[in-house]
Amino acid sequence: VPSPESFNGVPLLSQLPPLPQLEGIDYRRSPLDSFKVAIAQHASTALGVDIEKALEAVGIGKVGDFTVAVPRFRLPGKPNDLAEKAAKDFEPNAYLAKVEAKGAFLHYFLNTSTVTKLTLQTIHAMTHGNGAPVDEETKQPLPSYGSNRSGDGKRMVIDFSSPNIAKPFHAGHLRSTIIGASIANLYQANGWEVVRLNYLGDWGKQFGLLAVGWKLFGDEKKLEEDAVQHLFDVYVQINKLGEEKEDNKGEKIHEEARQYFKGMEDGDQECLSYWEKFRTLSIKKYKETYKRLNINFDVYSGESQVSKEYLKDALDQLRGADFVSKEENGATLIDLSPYKLEKTMIERKDGTPLYITRDIAGAKQRWDTYGGFDKMIYVVASQQDLHNAQLFKVLELMGYPWAQKGENRLLHVNFGMVLGMSTRKGTAVFLDTILDETKEKMHEVMKTNETKYAQVQDPERTADIVGMTAVKIQDMSGKRINNYNFDWSRMLSFEGDTGPYLQYNHVRLCSVERKAKEADGVELPIQDLDMESINTDLITEPKARELVLLLASWPDVVKAATRDHQPSTVVTFCFKLTHVVSSCWEFLLVKGQEKDVALARLWLFRCSKDVLGSALRLLTIEPLERM
Ligand code: ARG
Incomplete structure (x- = not known):
């Protein structure tokens, strides 16, 4: 060869x-x-x-x-x-x-x-190379440097973020969103076809309660504006009423809610129309937030989308199994104690299915819908370790070939808790509020440098991106199983291993090219694909060599991060890279150097920028040119 x-x-x-x-x-x-x-x-x-x-x-x-x-x-x-x-x-x-x-x-x-x-x-x-990177054989667009084709022809389905309508989008959902999106990107960088699924908590008695609450506290305008916030408010209010002991008021409300939900289950159009509206408008609002976070989904699925047929098939199959039994009170249980996975209910005494029942039926439905998969990943907090272990065990016991142990197709990517995440005012956590606060804070910091600030095209958007970088990097810095403290001042600092520090380094790598052009008229022949004229042998310093080797290792880092399902591997690489780049500035001068030397160094910095940029993008972060 x-x-x-x-x-x-x-x-x-x-x-x-x-x-x-x-x-x-x-x-x-x-x-x-x-x-x-x-x-x-x-x-x-x-x-x-x-x-x-x-x-x-x-x-x-x-x-x-x-x-x-x-x-x-x-x-x-x-x-x-x-x-x-x-x-x-x-x-x-x-x-x-x-x-x-x-x-x-x-x-x-x-x-x-x-x-x-x-x-x-x-x-x-x-x-x-030649416009966007394109594979010479297939003419397919390629992700940038760092990617490989090891996953060609393989399909991965990933279930992540998955918040519950009318309940807060809490820190666990935020982690699932960030980690899940990064893992999805990593698989794509390995050539996999990826189906991104948002499995919403969009079914259940809480919708009956919401419908009752809506009649008392609902406001069309607020719902249009921000369904996520408004439905939460309605939900909180109706829950309070639901607790009233006087005259059995609370009990009545819950009874009405049950009737409502029964109507939904039975396909009653009026009951369903409320649910439909709440769901559609919540998704609209979620989409805005995901767009802000630079994250997207292929499918907005959810508990409501697990079909009746699949539920029935699963339950029929399970009822006949020897590990399934009916309790005296009529509920159906699965006994997983031989596997040290306790017992779990799959049917209530009134015959309604549970969270795990939908997951069981839903897994098979996904297999059929997406034409099979080589991997299906659930990105869910480690509080649900038992739930996922039970789910996988039941699917295995049901005999699905794709759920058998040796197949290694089902994977729970779990993560620890965020401690102390509240807004600075200490009120309930809303993701948007957290993002708004980080943005505001970053905006203040940016304004302190007037000259630079004047050159930033869209300061609001820039501040927002740096703020979200801070949140994302803090989240993905450690191994995902570890808990971490949500630390405002540390995460927003430009010093130390933080998101703003990484963006700052990217910006600096961008500015070195601009400055070389302004000061000495030295410019890399970007359009020119043949860089043969650049004499890279002029790069001789040991630190520069270290930088080259780091850049060269990036494709291996992508593989390792994917294998371990650890975005932190990418974050660690970003910090290593920026530390070495930082220590190169003092002796790899560009301004005022001989043209040959300046060009060779510029090329090294350009490549460092490209690699840092692609690493940040894998982590869902948009690298900035100025800030
Ligand atoms: N909505 C669930 C929760 O907030 C997470 C769903 C995770 N995905 C799944 N297929 N169970 O806890």
Whole structure:
């Protein structure tokens, strides 16, 4: 297999020695792949092991750039001697500068000139090549640098955000929204087809209560303006009335609500018309908020959308199963205690289905509706660990082939709690209020720098984006299972590992190009796909090399974050990247430098900007050019 010659119209290094095509290796999209295979090639020849085995053994190095641990091959002879002999057999080549044997380890050092040029060319090709990046074979648009095609032909269905109408959109929903959207983006960057589902809590007795409340407290205008807020207010008021003991007032209200909901269940048009209206207008408002958050859904599904037929089929099937039994009072229970998953009710004594019943029926309905799936992910708080474990176990026991353990298709992506999330005034949490407050605060900070502020085109929108970046980055900084404290002052700071700090770095990377042009008339030939004229060998500083290697590792970071379903892996990468970029400013000067040097450095910064931008986008964050 010849080395990649060109990609998206951008010529890549052409004189590189050919490398073999191996499983999971993509030379055009991942610059480090060439080097890993070159290392595997050396190790395999020198030690007499299979090249695939050698490739698996190539790990990130602390001493060199990559390391191979010789003992893992279990070869006859002393590992230390084998390593030493292998190092002696080494000849430098276009990919590898040297190898050192230390104990039983082989430490490999990449050829700086090659890794620098190949990395920058790959980033350039995938970000700026021939219009939007397009796959040469399929003519399909590609996500930018960092993506791969490992998920080609696979489908993933993801259920995330999923708030409950008329109840607060609480911190748990916010986390589900942010984490879910990022995971959906990650799968797409791995070539998967993704179906984004919002499974609304849009059915149940609370709608009967809402309808009763509506007649007493409803206001058409308020409903049109902000259904989410207004329905919540109505719900709170009617619940209060529902608690009144005097004259059995409360009981009457609940009885009326039950009648109403029964009407809905029976398909009574009048009862359904209220529900329909509340649902439609709530979705309209949700869509506005999601749009603000730069998040979208393919389907607004929900508990109401689980069809009667699927519910009936599921219940019929379950009633005959030996792990299902009817209680004396008439409720139906599933006994999952042999699996240490307790018992769970799937039918109330009045014959109505429960939350889990809809999830059971809904899973099969999704399988049929979307033409099957290779993965279905539920992004729900760890408070529902038991619920999800029960759901998956029941589906498995029902015998669905796609729900069997070894298939690994069903996945609960859980997360911990947000502690102390309230508005600064300490009132009930509304997502919009939180976002408005962060925006306001950011706007104030921006105004303190008058010159910069004057150059920002849409300060309101910019402040909003920085504010949301703060919220999102705070949320995704730690492993998702951890709880975290909602910390206003820390999250909004421009110093330390915060969202505003990342945006600030992106803006600075944008401004270095603007300034070079204004001050010295030096400009990168962006339109020109051939960057061959830029002499990347002028990039020699160790910190710059570190930066190049980080940029080169981005495709691997995308893979790791997807494998672990951890957006925090991407966030950590963003911080590493911006820290190295920050430490490069003082010696990788652009202004006032010789043109060749200025161009090489500008290209490195441009690529850093492109990679930071694509990392932020994966996290649903719009990178800013000015702020
Ligand atoms: N609406 C639910 C809640 O707020 C979350 C739904 C999660 N998805 C699911 N298929 N159960 O708790």
